[in-house]
Amino acid sequence: MPTVTYTQPNGTQQTLQVEEGTTLMRAAVSNGIDGIIGECGGQAMCATCHVYVRPQYAQALPEISDDEDEMLDCATAERMDSSRLGCQIKIDAELSGIVVDIPAGQL
Amino acid sequence: MSVVIIGGGQAGLQVADTLRTEGYGGEIHVIAEESGLPYQRPPLSKDYLAPGRAPAPLPLRGASFFVDKNITLHEGAQALAIDRAERKVRLTDGSLGYDHLVFATGARNRVLNCPGASLAGIHGLKTLTDAEALHTALPTARNIVIIGAGFIGLEFAAAALAHGCDVTVLEFAPRPMGRALTPVMGEWFAAAHRSQGVDLRLGEGIDRFEPGADGRVGAAVSTTGASYPADLVLVGIGVQPNDTLASDAGLETSNGVVVDETLRTADPAVLAIGDCASFPSAHAQVRLRLESVQNATDQARHAARTVLGANHPYTELPWFWSTQGPYRLQMAGLARPDDDTLVLGDQAAAKFSVLCFRDGVLTAVESVNAPADHMAARKLLAAGTGITRDQAETEGFTLKAAASTPLVPVVA
Structure with a gap:
């Protein structure tokens, strides 16, 4: 199974094995990763699953939609080039090993 | 403790x-x-x-x-x-x-009490069990009748269309989602759902259901006496x-x-x-x-x-969303049907917002496929910025620009 590593603002890391097709948000919420909320249930409506994707995985990410793009502009933590909504990223073999950083706040 | x-x-x-x-x-x-x-x-x-x-x-x-x-x-x-x-x-x-x-x-869920309301094939949608039953029934359903053009009914209508079903929605009120949306947005959604292929019947409630030959629901008869074939019914009346x-x-x-x-x-x-x-x-x-x-x-x-001991009043700004097929509806603040409204954006392209004003001041914003407007509206309304209609009508005004400039309370 692919793996995902979540990095907290204080540097601690947790690595999960996730079934292919699972989103970064769902894997985090289902496994009690702090700092990823997913309040809208994965509809790209709340921007509370904001993550920073480490640049070496950027190529393998799905393209960003207009909706995600506009929501990220208004996320609580600062938007950076590496910003994505975790609910819009499904983990597949190509993304296995992905490392993301969780921002300090989502609300 | x-x-x-x-x-x-x-x-x-x-x-x-x-x-x-x-x-x-x-x-x-x-x-x-x-x-x-x-x-x-x-x-x-x-x-x-x-x-x-x-x-x-x-x-x-x-x-x-x-x-x-x-x-x-x-x-x-x-x-x-x-x-x-x-x-x-x-x-x-x-x-x-x-x-x-x-x-x-x-x-x-509010329960429908008309004749035939307990026939097999008539569903509600609230729990995972309800959703599982609908997910199982949808692939073989042909004629779907939905009672109520609220959020649940219209979200379901969009899902049913994606399964290739014929979809009829009966709504007693003159507009869909009438309790939550301004008339201008309600009317836009009525036209939008019709353009997708939904047979949206406004001002027409349910009178009774009639069984088909198999004893399950076979038809829905409306308050106008019209009969609609139905092998699956969803009741979404609040x-x-x-x-x-x-x-x-x-x-x-x-x-x-x-x-x-x-x-x-x-x-x-x-x-x-x-x-x-x-x-x-x-x-x-x-x-x-x-x-x-x-x-x-x-x-x-x-x-x-x-x-934990705090004693503050609750004052968070209400916001809502609904996804109905290709339309992402986001609402910030509480619109009232009699609010003064101003449309920003492109209704024909399904990317626009309805700004609501009461006493000349912005009180709510409804957006379709315009998340930047919605997020900006949430900031502006939560801050109580008091955007006026005159400001919003200024050439080049956008909610996003208004929300990113230093906010100064407006003297009316």
Whole structure:
């Protein structure tokens, strides 16, 4: 199974094995990763699953939609080039090993 | 010390989470009527009904959350009665004492009482079980009739179209989503759903259902006498708050459990939040009850802080969303049907916002496929910036630019 590593603002890391097709948000919420909320249930409506994707995985990410793009502009933590909504990223073999950083706040 | 939370939905779990995260050291009990891990409801009327394999339910919190945070989840349990003098809740599986009790009991679907309403093939949509039944039924359904053009009905209409079904929606009111949207937005959605292929019948309610040859529902007969073939019916005519446990305990209820601005009932040890709570709205200036994720989770955080000793009024800005096929509807603030409105953006391209003004000042914004407008509106309305109609009509005005410039209160 692919793996995902979540990095907290204080540097601690947790690595999960996730079934292919699972989103970064769902894997985090289902496994009690702090700092990823997913309040809208994965509809790209709340921007509370904001993550920073480490640049070496950027190529393998799905393209960003207009909706995600506009929501990220208004996320609580600062938007950076590496910003994505975790609910819009499904983990597949190509993304296995992905490392993301969780921002300090989502609300 | 102990907090008992009745309800395992978004509100109930958020209270537990915030209590523990912000330092509550006593016992926390969550009474959840449904079995299994509490799950997210919003996807049930959207992703969950899409053609293909049913997705696994999305848990509100993982199993490890309850262990890590030392929160006791009583799944499949029901609260039967409350003894406020003794501060005890009687459950189907025992009883619990409390120092604070939180009603997060949610709401239940309003039931249709017309002839034939109990025929097989007539569904509601609230729980995972409901969604599973619909997901199973949709691939073989041909003619779908939906009673009620509210959020659930129209989200379901879009899902049913994606399955290639013929879809008829009966709505007694003159506009879809009439309780929540301005007339201009309601009328836009009526035209939009029709352009997608929905046969939207406004001003036409349900009179009765008639069985087909197999004994299941076969037709829906409307208040105009028209008969629509139906092999699957969804009833989406709104909800009622679950407040009888509170009224049985001697607490005031009036379309929900009545609470004050700190979300306490008249009994300071008892609070109510989310879909089941009637609260004085700082934004609407009236008492109301809201059914939304935002209201559930923000009130939950507030109630947890009240339990922890805070004494502030709840003032969070209400916001809502709905996904109906290609249309993403987002609402910030509470629109009223008689608000003065201004449309910004391109209605023909399905990317626009309706700005609502009361006494010349911005009070709510409804957006279709325009999340930047919505997020900016949330900032502006929460800050009480007081954008005027004149400002909004200025050449080049956008909500996003207005929200990113230093905010100066406007003198009317």
